[in-house]
Amino acid sequence: MKEFEPGDNAASIVSVTDRVRPVAIGMPVTAVHFLGDTAAFVGAEESVAMVSGKGEISRVPVHGGGILCAASDGMRIVMGGDDGKLVTLSAKGEVTLVNVALHPEGAMAWSAGKTAFVRSGKGEEKSLDVPSTVGGLAFAPKGLRLAVAHYNGVTLWFPNMAAKPEYLEWAGSHLGVVFSPDNKFLVTAMHEPALHGWRLADSRHMRMSGYPGRVRSMSWSAGGKSLATSGADAIIMWPFASKDGPMGKEPAMLAPLQARVSMVACHPKQDILAAGYSDGSILMVRLNDGAEILVRRNGTAAVSALAWNSKGTLLAFAAEDGDAGLLGL
Amino acid sequence: MPELTSKKIPVTVLTGYLGAGKTTLLNRILSENHGKKYAVIVNEFGEIGIDNDLIVGADEEIFEMNNGCICCTVRGDLVRILDGLMKRKGKFDAIIVETTGLADPAPVAQTFFVDEDVQKNARLDAVVTVADAKWLSDRLKDAPEAKNQIAFADVIVINKTDLVSKAELAEVEARIRGINPYAKLHRTERCQVALSDVLERGAFDLDRILEIEPEFLEAGDDHDHDHHHDHDHHHGHSHGGLKHYHDEDMQSLSLRSDKPLDPTKFMPWLQNLVASEGQKILRSKGILAFSDDDDRYVFQGVHMMLEGDHQRAWKDGEPRESRLVFIGRELPEQTIRDGFERCITT
Numbered sequence: 001m002k003e004f005e006p007g008d009n010a011a012s013i014v015s016v017t018d019r020v021r022p023v024a025i026g027m028p029v030t031a032v033h034f035l036g037d038t039a040a041f042v043g044a045e046e047s048v049a050m051v052s053g054k055g056e057i058s059r060v061p062v063h064g065g066g067i068l069c070a071a072s073d074g075m076r077i078v079m080g081g082d083d084g085k086l087v088t089l090s091a092k093g094e095v096t097l098v099n100v101a102l103h104p105e106g107a108m109a110w111s112a113g114k115t116a117f118v119r120s121g122k123g124e125e126k127s128l129d130v131p132s133t134v135g136g137l138a139f140a141p142k143g144l145r146l147a148v149a150h151y152n153g154v155t156l157w158f159p160n161m162a163a164k165p166e167y168l169e170w171a172g173s174h175l176g177v178v179f180s181p182d183n184k185f186l187v188t189a190m191h192e193p194a195l196h197g198w199r200l201a202d203s204r205h206m207r208m209s210g211y212p213g214r215v216r217s218m219s220w221s222a223g224g225k226s227l228a229t230s231g232a233d234a235i236i237m238w239p240f241a242s243k244d245g246p247m248g249k250e251p252a253m254l255a256p257l258q259a260r261v262s263m264v265a266c267h268p269k270q271d272i273l274a275a276g277y278s279d280g281s282i283l284m285v286r287l288n289d290g291a292e293i294l295v296r297r298n299g300t301a302a303v304s305a306l307a308w309n310s311k312g313t314l315l316a317f318a319a320e321d322g323d324a325g326l327l328g329l
Numbered sequence: 330m331p332e333l334t335s336k337k338i339p340v341t342v343l344t345g346y347l348g349a350g351k352t353t354l355l356n357r358i359l360s361e362n363h364g365k366k367y368a369v370i371v372n373e374f375g376e377i378g379i380d381n382d383l384i385v386g387a388d389e390e391i392f393e394m395n396n397g398c399i400c401c402t403v404r405g406d407l408v409r410i411l412d413g414l415m416k417r418k419g420k421f422d423a424i425i426v427e428t429t430g431l432a433d434p435a436p437v438a439q440t441f442f443v444d445e446d447v448q449k450n451a452r453l454d455a456v457v458t459v460a461d462a463k464w465l466s467d468r469l470k471d472a473p474e475a476k477n478q479i480a481f482a483d484v485i486v487i488n489k490t491d492l493v494s495k496a497e498l499a500e501v502e503a504r505i506r507g508i509n510p511y512a513k514l515h516r517t518e519r520c521q522v523a524l525s526d527v528l529e530r531g532a533f534d535l536d537r538i539l540e541i542e543p544e545f546l547e548a549g550d551d552h553d554h555d556h557h558h559d560h561d562h563h564h565g566h567s568h569g570g571l572k573h574y575h576d577e578d579m580q581s582l583s584l585r586s587d588k589p590l591d592p593t594k595f596m597p598w599l600q601n602l603v604a605s606e607g608q609k610i611l612r613s614k615g616i617l618a619f620s621d622d623d624d625r626y627v628f629q630g631v632h633m634m635l636e637g638d639h640q641r642a643w644k645d646g647e648p649r650e651s652r653l654v655f656i657g658r659e660l661p662e663q664t665i666r667d668g669f670e671r672c673i674t675t
Binding site for chain 2: 003028030035044045066068113130132133149171172173192193213320
């Protein structure tokens with residue numbers, strides 16, 4: 001398997017739909033993460049479907065009831081469920097109840113209601129109460145620092161320091177949160193169809209609006225030069241390469257279709273991204289010239305999960321109805 | 330755009346002051362042999378224990394929206410919960426939201442108008458308020474929440490009627506009518522009401538404003554009639570004091586016109602009215618006849634939020650009459666009447 005290089009003559013739409021290996025997950029899928037080359041399709045309830053590179057499916061039960069959230073570091077997936085349990089899933093399909101497990105390889109954070117919890121790599125657990133229910137969590141790329149999004153702002157917390165957590169205020173409900181890979185910016189997806197950003201050095205505000213729908217998917221391009229977002233009928237790419245980030249700049253709009261972008265996933269190494277749409281179509285798009293390659297045709301349920309493996313050689317996707325696929329490049 | 334399912338999940342909002350019997354009604358709905366599965370959003374688990382249904386806890390977080398609408402609040406927890414439930418479509422047929430006894434129904438209702446994703450998947454079916462026949466009259470005096478719940482309701486279940494005399498029941502009904510003459514009333518003991526009377530009402534469905542029309546149209550007359558009747562009745566039992574069952578601060582106001590309205594005047598007027606007085610206006614509804622327009626226009630609103638559409642062509646022989654209803658607190662009646670008059674074509 002070699003790494004994917006888009007050809008120079010890819011100006012018109014090229015289709016790779018014949019190379020997609022369909023996968024019948026048979027349940028609604030809300031997220032997909034790679035554990036090595038195994039694509040783990042996280043269901044809306046009960047179980048995760050682990051799909052090997054060869055397309056073999058095994059179902060792993062993880063929760064009794066709905067699966068509410070899932071995060072992955074490429075080694076494991078941590079999921080919280082309606083059953084009040086937090087579990088991790090390894091590439092081998094081992095499910096461990098987090099509350100009784102100690103995983104030495106790295107910190108993890110989770111929330112329940114208005115409390116955010118952090119467990120360090122050493123297994124120390126700390127918690128922080130914020131004013132309202134936690135909307136989203138993100139670790140800073142450097143140091144053990146956690147961003148906790150909630151109503152009316154974001155709390156930045158160093159769990160290992162006694163200092164009072166920093167509070168970045170902006171009216172409204174903040175649901176998703178990401179740090180830029182260079183640790184200079186923090187961006188939240190709001191309940192309103194807009195993003196809000198802060199430059200961390202001086203807490204300067206950046207309001208990124210104009211979306212027709214709520215932004216549910218954000219992905220940093222390789223190297224963190226731009227932030228790809230869903231929520232419009234084109235991929236909206238905000239420039240973050242300069243020190244001012246997107247302040248005073250227009251976003252780039254790529255791959256417009258007659259459907260809303262529902263998921264975005266930037267390639268981990270190349271300036272390419274994959275985007276899924278509300279009509280089921282999936283495109284790969286080259287960032288510098290917007291050249292498109294068709295991965296999946298339209299006419300089905302909305303794309304609800306999209307991910308690259310860490311090498312960038314496999315793309316996994318799933319739609320709301322459980323129809324899924326793998327593309328090897 | 331192809332949708333996964335075109336059918337929106339109906340949502341019933343169940344309100345009622347503390348102790349009125351919300352949980353009794355909820356348990357009745359769930360235990361009835363109706364073959365349906367419900368997802369129930371409750372504030373306190375507790376006395377609800379049903380195997381077959383999905384019970385989700387809520388925490389009544391009220392969020393303000395940054396959309397320039399000052400009274401526009403939504404239930405942030407509900408947005409999250411509904412989002413999660415919608416990933417599990419097919420596991421339930423309908424949703425019931427039980428509010429706490431002290432809750433204002435407006436943020437719950439507004440959640441269904443403001444949030445795009447909620448709107449795409451779910452529709453508000455009706456606000457059902459359970460009222461305590463014995464204690465509601467007192468609560469209307471000392472608890473603004475109880476009054477809000479009555480004013481907001483599409484369906485009111487007057488419960489515990491076995492604990493009051495006929496006269497007391499008449500009085501509480503008259504008080505309810507004084508606030509909200511448009512809701513469907515049901516008298517019950519232990520919430521024994523037909524499920525079809527509280528579920529699948531379509532009270533917020535613009536297309537069904539037609540179906541609720543009889544009550545809607547007769548409401549004004551009923552209103553007066555009830556008042557006179559109860560007035561006499563009341564004196565007959567010498568409870569004394571209250572002359573009419575007009576609530577001091579919560580009223581309804583109905584407007585009508587046989588002459589067509591000028592849409593270029595009416596629409597801006599209505600929008601300005603809800604923008605400036607929306608905090609006072611809890612609910613609004615209307616069927617409108619515009620000049621040079623062969624279609625009926627229907628609208629409804631919650632506080633500052635309005636939605637409206639052409640519904641269908643006026644039928645031959647059907648009187649082209651416009652009717653509007655506002656329910657609210659300290660409504661500036663004369664200002665509204667004058668403004669409306671100016672929208673009528675001459």
